[in-house]
């Protein structure tokens with residue numbers, strides 16, 4: 001029985017027993033050769049060793065064990081095993097400290113956990129488990145004999161089998177559960193499936209199915225994913241962050257669950273959204289899974305159904321508001337910076353608008369923050385509109401916009417379109433805003449309503465008679481572009497679409513609300529009611545539609561096109577703040593990815609099957625803007641940013657274990 005006192009061995013001020021005896025006991029052969037302990041966040045987590053915040057990077061890599069040089073790092077042949085410096089190629093970026101991602105398939109890497117994982121624990125570690133794909137040699141070397149049936153499968157065959165299984169499920173929720181179980185079991189295989197079958201699986205791990213799954217999350221809860229920070233943790237948020245097993249976090253997606261898609265307040269069960277968004281950060285944007293942290297802030301819920309549900313997983317109280325709410329958020333933001341530094345990206349997701357704008361304004365000057373609903377959506381919609389000009393004609397400033405919904409998405413998009421118009425015309429932004437009209441739940445936003453409007457609506461209160469309905473607004477404003485961001489389904493009625501069609505040869509209609517049940521209209525309705533003339537895209541995907549013998553494939557106007565590449569661009573440039581010009585840069589990069597072939601099919605977005613290439617281009621444009629604005633800290637600037645972005649992207653093929 002061996003136990004090590006980490007405090008003595010490493011001069012750490014905490015004194016905790018690492019409790020490694022259990023795996024040393026039956027396996028003494030390995031102790032001298034393979035026992036390697038990293039005082040990393042996992043060790044901290046499992047042993048409640050919390051650092052002082054002062055340790056140097058190098059301390060994490062101190063090792064115990066006689067043959068330390070053979071296991072110090074899973075480096076490739078010819079590299080110095082004693083080189084402990086962070087991997088300079090991507091410092092401040094997507095860090096590949098252990099060389100795993102740059103190793104080719106036939107180069108060896110070591111499966112790191114707290115110790116070198118082997119046997120049963122290796123099969124239970126989703127980061128390194130390969131299931132039946134462990135080779136004969138690996139089965140011998142890692143004590144896996146007998147723990148697996150004899151067959152050895154390739155990753156491709158595993159993928160084929162899993163896709164076959166997933167396709168058998170008729171209930172969408174079953175597909176979601178199957179994917180989540182795979183993510184918990186074998187992370188690389190999960191991402192391989194998602195990347196290779198992105199168009200098929202995106203609706204499963206993201207909108208629309210994720211919404212339904214998490215509405216029911218209380219009853220399908222298996223293993224927690226992500227970090228829960230509730231009012232109970234007030235005063236201890238930094239400690240809670242330290243409980244997370246990974247330390248080198250680059251992207252955090254955080255929600256308080258108050259406006260989950262168009263489904264409203266899901267309280268603590270909003271966690272599906274940060275988890276889903278971060279899966280896309282990895283699959284679509286190539287940010288390493290271990291660098292992603294999903295967070296749900298639980299301040300209660302006003303959802304009566306959840307409060308009465310005996311299986312509800314969150315705090316059973318009404319939402320905290322005012323000072324209590326802002327104090328917890330402030331503690332979180334301060335702790336994030338303290339624990340992960342200046343360059344960690346915090347993406348605010350699905351907050352209600354009464355908090356979202358304020359949080360963005362407050363932390364936009366002190367942290368690297370990005371609101372996906374306000375800014376990401378704006379960037380993706382501007383890209384779609386710019387691309388659509390090829391089909392509908394005219395320049396951006398020549399068009400007139402009408403929104404149904406004047407919240408985060410609506411006013412965020414409106415503002416970015418106005419900004420781009422002003423850049424093109426050199427006119428003041430106030431002039432550009434006059435081309436854009438918004439309708440909220442009380443009707444058209446007009447100047448006579450100004451005093452009672454929320455601050456983010458005021459810039460859109462133009463001179464006009466009050467107008468109560470969307471249909472009436474379409475008739476009097478005569479927009480060329482109609483955008484739905486209300487969260488209310490079926491609001492683009494036949495009359496509304498017909499009115500758009502009678503005013504425009506090719507009306508551009510975007511039904512952004514998620515999930516599918518909240519879409520302002522379906523693709524079928526848009527094409528039928530416009531007699532095939534609408535250029536249509538929606539927040540959640542629709543299958544192609546046949547109308548009068550012609551097949552219409554609509555695009556997906558969803559911020560998923562933007563945030564993964566946008567975040568990657570910030571990470572690889574070491575950006576310290578987000579700037580509106582970066583949103584324009586992302587938008588431009590996305591619009592230029594639409595091919596002639598896509599246009600011929602009436603598409604204003606490129607297919608998701610090309611998303612990794614698209615994300616690399618977005619990342620490069622965003623990073624270039626960060627350098628231009630002096631907001632990048634990763635110096636010198638790489639010459640070819642697209643290539644550099646690609647080289648930083650996580651790939652999910654299995655690595656070979658020595």
Ligand SMILES: NC(=O)C1=CN([C@@H]2O[C@H](COP(=O)(O)OP(=O)(O)OC[C@H]3O[C@@H](n4cnc5c(N)ncnc54)[C@H](OP(=O)(O)O)[C@@H]3O)[C@@H](O)[C@H]2O)C=CC1
Nearest residue numbers: 261262405406407408409440441486487513514539558559
């Ligand atoms: N496709 C994408 O990428 C994205 C889609 N979305 C979707 O957009 C929707 C809205 O999100 P968000 O802007 O954040 O939400 P908000 O709550 O901030 O805004 C909703 C807006 O819709 C208005 N509204 C609500 N009901 C009606 C109605 N019956 N008629 C007219 N207006 C109405 C509200 O009016 P009032 O202010 O008067 O209450 C408010 O202005 C959601 O469904 C979300 O899923 C969001 C982000 C990205």
Ligand SMILES: CC(=O)C(=O)O
Nearest residue numbers: 261262350373514559
């Ligand atoms: C897509 C997204 O961010 C939303 O619907 O909220």
Ligand SMILES: [Mg+2]
Nearest residue numbers: 349350372373
């Ligand atoms: Mg959102």
